[in-house]
Amino acid sequence: MSEKSLLLGQTLDFVTSPFEAPPEQAARIRRRGAVMIEGGQIAAVGEADTLRRDHPEAAITDYGEDLICAGFVDAHVHYPQTGIIASWGKRLIDWLNSYTFPEEMRFHDAEYAAEIARLYLDLTRAHGVTTMASYCTIHPESVTAFFSEAQRRGQRVVAGKTCMDRNAPEGLRDTPKSAYDDSKALIETWHGVDRLSYAITPRFSPTSTPDQLQALGALWGEYPDCLMQTHLSEQTDEIDWVKGLFPDARDYLDTYEAYGLLGTNGLYGHAIHLEPREKDRLKEVGAGLVHCPTSNTFIGSGLFDMGGLTASGHRVGLATDTGGGSSFSMLRTMAAAYEIAHLRHNSLHAAQLMWLATVGSARALHMEDRIGNLKPGLEADIVVLDLASTPDIAQRAARAETTWEALFPTIMMGDDRAIRAVWIDGKNAL
Numbered sequence: 001m002s003e004k005s006l007l008l009g010q011t012l013d014f015v016t017s018p019f020e021a022p023p024e025q026a027a028r029i030r031r032r033g034a035v036m037i038e039g040g041q042i043a044a045v046g047e048a049d050t051l052r053r054d055h056p057e058a059a060i061t062d063y064g065e066d067l068i069c070a071g072f073v074d075a076h077v078h079y080p081q082t083g084i085i086a087s088w089g090k091r092l093i094d095w096l097n098s099y100t101f102p103e104e105m106r107f108h109d110a111e112y113a114a115e116i117a118r119l120y121l122d123l124t125r126a127h128g129v130t131t132m133a134s135y136c137t138i139h140p141e142s143v144t145a146f147f148s149e150a151q152r153r154g155q156r157v158v159a160g161k162t163c164m165d166r167n168a169p170e171g172l173r174d175t176p177k178s179a180y181d182d183s184k185a186l187i188e189t190w191h192g193v194d195r196l197s198y199a200i201t202p203r204f205s206p207t208s209t210p211d212q213l214q215a216l217g218a219l220w221g222e223y224p225d226c227l228m229q230t231h232l233s234e235q236t237d238e239i240d241w242v243k244g245l246f247p248d249a250r251d252y253l254d255t256y257e258a259y260g261l262l263g264t265n266g267l268y269g270h271a272i273h274l275e276p277r278e279k280d281r282l283k284e285v286g287a288g289l290v291h292c293p294t295s296n297t298f299i300g301s302g303l304f305d306m307g308g309l310t311a312s313g314h315r316v317g318l319a320t321d322t323g324g325g326s327s328f329s330m331l332r333t334m335a336a337a338y339e340i341a342h343l344r345h346n347s348l349h350a351a352q353l354m355w356l357a358t359v360g361s362a363r364a365l366h367m368e369d370r371i372g373n374l375k376p377g378l379e380a381d382i383v384v385l386d387l388a389s390t391p392d393i394a395q396r397a398a399r400a401e402t403t404w405e406a407l408f409p410t411i412m413m414g415d416d417r418a419i420r421a422v423w424i425d426g427k428n429a430l
């Protein structure tokens with residue numbers, strides 16, 4: 001029999017979506033709860049007293065008043081942009097040309113790619129992020145580096161080779177054929193191995209010719225259980241550029257749809273300035289929309305319509321979008337999501353923010369039956385939050401009358417100091 005670990009503390013799990021039920025009924029908090037881990041999975045969630053009594057042989061870790069919840073899921077990141085996070089003064093297109101492309105060029109060097117993959121996974125583990133969907137660069141080596149390092153750590157991750165065959169500098173362009181061939185070879189090597197899955201990754205329609213989009217659409221047709229990740233309607237000048245490049249397209253989404261790149265396993269980052277037809281189609285196919293709030297304020301992109309899109313039943317996840325995003329922290333990202341929603345007169349509940357960072361993102365990745373919640377049978381990726389991690393937060397939390405009220409200052413003001421522990425694949429990883 002495999003060893004049992006019993007984590008004691010306050011626990012937070014979701015019974016249903018807090019966008020579809022009153023938030024405090026959708027989420028369940030146990031003041032003295034426990035999570036039992038066995039063989040890399042969550043074996044039970046319940047009252048501490050009961051689980052202790054029923055499993056006296058389990059190795060106990062008592063986190064006291066700390067809050068045990070599912071590990072954070074970051075549904076859209078660019079790990080190769082780790083080194084250029086928080087670069088000053090540019091909007092999207094200039095930011096890509098000035099900072100991003102020169103840095104991404106360096107990833108033809110497998111050693112450099114491995115070094116940044118390690119650094120990125122160390123930094124994000126310190127923030128309690130246990131799964132992410134990452135863009136790599138056009139170099140297959142950058143994918144190999146990321147998957148190898150994640151595999152070594154037993155992490156569930158999604159990644160893909162970024163494809164670009166125009167509007168990018170020499171040295172950062174592939175072709176329709178090499179994008180297809182390299183992506184296919186990477187799928188065959190990595191997809192479904194251990195906890196790794198592949199996402200076909202056209203960067204966005206301005207950097208792919210119709211021929212490349214067509215080739216990647218055909219590839220997705222061959223591997224429909226792969227995710228497909230790209231960017232959609234992030235900035236208005238980007239949308240104008242897309243109109244000029246694809247004069248026959250009905251809208252931005254149509255530049256993907258026309259080439260077989262719209263589907264339920266599609267992940268569309270940003271999705272801020274959407275036309276009614278685009279919203280309808282995304283809803284119809286059940287595609288994932290990924291909100292990247294610190295990026296949207298940092299690069300000056302706009303205000304995602306969280307209230308409208310969740311009310312109409314869109315599948316929405318949450319993400320840092322590092323290095324366009326200005327933080328690796330999903331706490332900071334929840335705070336930014338709260339602020340953006342507030343600018344649209346919508347007050348998100350702490351339960352909705354936590355859901356977006358866990359179950360919501362897992363659903364966007366079609367992984368809600370594996371990760372993102374504390375539920376028996378799910379994989380044991382867990383974060384433990386200290387709700388009094390700094391004097392500023394502690395003095396506010398001390399006045400709280402409920403766990404929700406105690407949690408909110410950590411969401412708004414917390415950082416990696418609030419991450420008391422991280423468990424990955426059933427093992428204590430931090």
Ligand code: GUN
Nearest residue numbers: 078203204231295321324
């Ligand atoms: N659009 C196309 N590429 C990128 C990128 O790397 N970051 C962001 N934020 N938007 C993009």
Ligand code: ZN
Nearest residue numbers: 076078269321
């Ligand atoms: Zn992005």
